[in-house]
Amino acid sequence: xxxxxxxxxxxxxxxxxxxxxxxxxxxxxxxxxxxxxxxxxxxxxxxxxxxxxxxxxxxxxxxxxxxxxxxxxxxxxxxxxxxxxxxxxxxxxxxxxxxxxxxxxxxxxxxxxxxxxxxxxxxxxxxxxxxxxxxxxxxxxxxxxxxxxxxxxxxxxxxxxxxxxxxxxxxxxxxxxxxxxxxxxxxxxxxxxxxxxxxxxxxxxxxxxxxxxxxxxxxxxxxxxxxxxxxxxxxxxxxxxxxxxxxxxxxxxxxxxxxxxxxxxxxxxxxxxxxxxxxxxxxxxxxxxxxxxxxxxxxxxxxxxxxxxxxxxxxxxxxxxxxxxxxxxxxxxxxxxxxxxxxxxxxxxxxxxxxxxxxxxxxxxxxxxxxxxxxxxxxxxxxxxxxxxxxxxxxxxxxxxxxxxxxxxxxxxxxxxxxxxxxxxxxxxxxxxxxxxxxxxxxxxxxxxxxxxxxxxxxxxxxxxxxxxxxxxxxxxxxxxxxxxxxxxxxxxxxxxxxxxxxxxxxxxxxxxxxxxxxxxxxxxxxxxxxxxxxxxxxxxxxxxxxxxxxxxxxxxxxxxxxxxxxxxxxxxxxxxxxxxxxxxxxxxxxxxxxxxxxxxxxxxxxxxxxxxxxxxxxxxxxxxxxxxxxxxxxxxxxxxxxxxxxxxxxxxxxxxxxxxxxxxxxxxxxxxxxxxxxxxxxxxxxxxxxxxxxxxxxxxxxxxxxxxxxxxxxxxxxxxxxxxxxxxxxxxxxxxxxxxxxxxxxxxxxxxxxxxxxxxxxxxxxxxxxxxxxxxxxxxxxxxxxxxxxxxxxxxxxxxx
RNA sequence: GGGCGGUUAGCUCAGUUGGGAGAGCACCAGCUCGACAAGCUGGGGGUCACUGGUUCGAGCCCAGUACCGCCCACCA
Numbered sequence: 001x002x003x004x005x006x007x008x009x010x011x012x013x014x015x016x017x018x019x020x021x022x023x024x025x026x027x028x029x030x031x032x033x034x035x036x037x038x039x040x041x042x043x044x045x046x047x048x049x050x051x052x053x054x055x056x057x058x059x060x061x062x063x064x065x066x067x068x069x070x071x072x073x074x075x076x077x078x079x080x081x082x083x084x085x086x087x088x089x090x091x092x093x094x095x096x097x098x099x100x101x102x103x104x105x106x107x108x109x110x111x112x113x114x115x116x117x118x119x120x121x122x123x124x125x126x127x128x129x130x131x132x133x134x135x136x137x138x139x140x141x142x143x144x145x146x147x148x149x150x151x152x153x154x155x156x157x158x159x160x161x162x163x164x165x166x167x168x169x170x171x172x173x174x175x176x177x178x179x180x181x182x183x184x185x186x187x188x189x190x191x192x193x194x195x196x197x198x199x200x201x202x203x204x205x206x207x208x209x210x211x212x213x214x215x216x217x218x219x220x221x222x223x224x225x226x227x228x229x230x231x232x233x234x235x236x237x238x239x240x241x242x243x244x245x246x247x248x249x250x251x252x253x254x255x256x257x258x259x260x261x262x263x264x265x266x267x268x269x270x271x272x273x274x275x276x277x278x279x280x281x282x283x284x285x286x287x288x289x290x291x292x293x294x295x296x297x298x299x300x301x302x303x304x305x306x307x308x309x310x311x312x313x314x315x316x317x318x319x320x321x322x323x324x325x326x327x328x329x330x331x332x333x334x335x336x337x338x339x340x341x342x343x344x345x346x347x348x349x350x351x352x353x354x355x356x357x358x359x360x361x362x363x364x365x366x367x368x369x370x371x372x373x374x375x376x377x378x379x380x381x382x383x384x385x386x387x388x389x390x391x392x393x394x395x396x397x398x399x400x401x402x403x404x405x406x407x408x409x410x411x412x413x414x415x416x417x418x419x420x421x422x423x424x425x426x427x428x429x430x431x432x433x434x435x436x437x438x439x440x441x442x443x444x445x446x447x448x449x450x451x452x453x454x455x456x457x458x459x460x461x462x463x464x465x466x467x468x469x470x471x472x473x474x475x476x477x478x479x480x481x482x483x484x485x486x487x488x489x490x491x492x493x494x495x496x497x498x499x500x501x502x503x504x505x506x507x508x509x510x511x512x513x514x515x516x517x518x519x520x521x522x523x524x525x526x527x528x529x530x531x532x533x534x535x536x537x538x539x540x541x542x543x544x545x546x547x548x549x550x551x552x553x554x555x556x557x558x559x560x561x562x563x564x565x566x567x568x569x570x571x572x573x574x575x576x577x578x579x580x581x582x583x584x585x586x587x588x589x590x591x592x593x594x595x596x597x598x599x600x601x602x603x604x605x606x607x608x609x610x611x612x613x614x615x616x617x618x619x620x621x622x623x624x625x626x627x628x629x630x631x632x633x634x635x636x637x638x639x640x641x642x643x644x645x646x647x648x649x650x651x652x653x654x655x656x657x658x659x660x661x662x663x664x665x666x667x668x669x670x671x672x673x674x675x676x677x678x679x680x681x682x683x684x685x686x687x688x689x690x691x692x693x694x695x696x697x698x699x700x701x702x703x704x705x706x707x708x709x710x711x712x713x714x715x716x717x718x719x720x721x722x723x724x725x726x727x728x729x730x731x732x733x734x735x736x737x738x739x740x741x742x743x744x745x746x747x748x749x750x751x752x753x754x755x756x757x758x759x760x761x762x763x764x765x766x767x768x769x770x771x772x773x774x775x776x777x778x779x780x781x782x783x784x785x786x787x788x789x790x791x792x793x794x795x796x797x798x799x800x801x802x
Numbered sequence: 803g804g805g806c807g808g809u810u811a812g813c814u815c816a817g818u819u820g821g822g823a824g825a826g827c828a829c830c831a832g833c834u835c836g837a838c839a840a841g842c843u844g845g846g847g848g849u850c851a852c853u854g855g856u857u858c859g860a861g862c863c864c865a866g867u868a869c870c871g872c873c874c875a876c877c878a
Binding site: 001004 | 805806807808814815816818820821822825827828836837838841842843857858859870871873875876877878
């Protein structure tokens, strides 16, 4: 055993060993209680980031504890095909070859994606293993596996048969680059500088005009009304009359709607239902026509009229502005900064567009899910996220589930030449309505989250009745990031309830977001991203796990290299104290029976700390968990206990050696879930190992009946630290104390200050106890504590002034 | 414009029903090299963002203000 613990090599050796020995395996076994954790399958679009590493560390710490506690643990690995993200990544890659997906064609493009997946999938599983995540790697699943596809198709047909999936022509978010609709959750909002144009619309009867403001003059061609606020006296007389839309010279009504903001611009809004979500809603409510002048490619279409068709929007804007300028209908233009929606992936500006899409109605699906959340059957941690999750689910609108991209689950929808729709899990032979054999399958694919929603049970073989499902569903835990609550968590809950009749898990841990050291999001493009493998190479996986958990204390945390280094030091300290005990104990058999005071003390301390560890785990408080481990190891085990017994170990004291070995075993057990590799490595160096640490039973709940000795010595040390006063200890207590706390050389200089301090404290305590309002109002234990302090200070003062 | 979180030592952060301000790192001093590329012991260092309020007593509870961050949002 070297004096410096070197994780490289050691960690990978154990990762291989655990996996090869089948210690990660989860197999159905009705005789054992199961524990299943649904871990987010990462997108195969590149490398893992520190957020993934944190997520894995938290989950694996729980998983390893549960495994030691005797549960039949399922920690399911896999990937998400991540529709648009993956397609975008592959397209970017193609662009480096000067190609587009259209150059390849759909089939060849899909082939390229599969190749991409094979390459990156392997890389990502390698990263999972390097973190030490004890997933059952045999069970790796992918959301486009054959069996998984069947589950997705079944889900679609199920919802369609219930009437909850339907097709409708509505305004949607259109990405002009990917040429697909997007859900609201797949957008980003960015600030842009635009020009706001003030345009005069003359009244049809020639008597006056209304000025509106717009940033998109080209959409004037699709205007169908002008709206004002109902209470706006400026326009009161105009409501119900008609104005003439510039360029197209169409007569449209002036309507009143309270969704118009009086304060914005001129307080009058041009209504363009075909190209704006708000206008769309106003248009629907007022029965207005829906005109589209912009096509799928983002250019002006035939409806825009001669002279406009084929122009870019910018060209059309200019042409409209020129027209207005000529006729004096352009009042002014001004600089205007506002936010616009862009595609989350390619950052293209979103084009609101009316389009025929497939939708999933949410009303029926979300009802039981909300009930599960409100009743606490499913609980988010922390509590604030629970409220947020409920709120988001309540507000969830119908879900646009169809996408026009190429990579994903193709909709199980067939259409005959007469336009009848047939929905079936597998290709139907004939149209369900007219019997036509000429069926063409929809080229749309499903929103990637539609399939992700099935992860907890589709990975276990649903829709078949499998032993895995019986054993591992419903599961227990899910750990995930905050931004995915609406996309994934809530959808897993409602699909689980709908298809399996129960929730997929009962606890959801929303972990911290790790930011760059300088603050702000970690991002590859900003150069603030960090690769977990680089951290592992520099510090070791155990150190990284420790450090990430230590950081994960609040909603957003900054990455701190110091926390990782703390983990490295802990591993090294543990390694060295083990080295002391193992080398000095000469293969002594472990014997947990304490004889001396320090042995009572350390065993009591281990038991005491174990209960705190268990509490932190139950509360998913990982930061305090690892803090507890650090102080247990450093302060208690090494600085006190090991220092106290060191001499006797070298002297060949058999009892000290046996107990030290037993105490070390216990310490390793408690540390293993958080820092699996170094603990297993040390464990393997202990004499007579019958089994790996990873499958060693978690100790029984602690017994701290020896806490008396602990309390006495601790109190003595505490008082010594505070005051430098010599504590009257006898026998063993005195000996331990002297062994680990060196008395000060002189006492005289400090004694005067100490007397002064004690007198002040006594005065303060007496003052409080003399205050009737304190004695009457403060809780009894607080008053008692104050009395005890007073008595103690007086004893100390007496001892000092003797 | 909403929602959530944050503001405590030079840095990163704890602080569990309100009851004598803490850890790790960094810094200083002493000790010790027979587990520890180090360790041990001790020490210096803080108007707990600000303002008001409740209370015998507030880092903690209430109201407000200022910054910072994240998420959300149809002001054309």
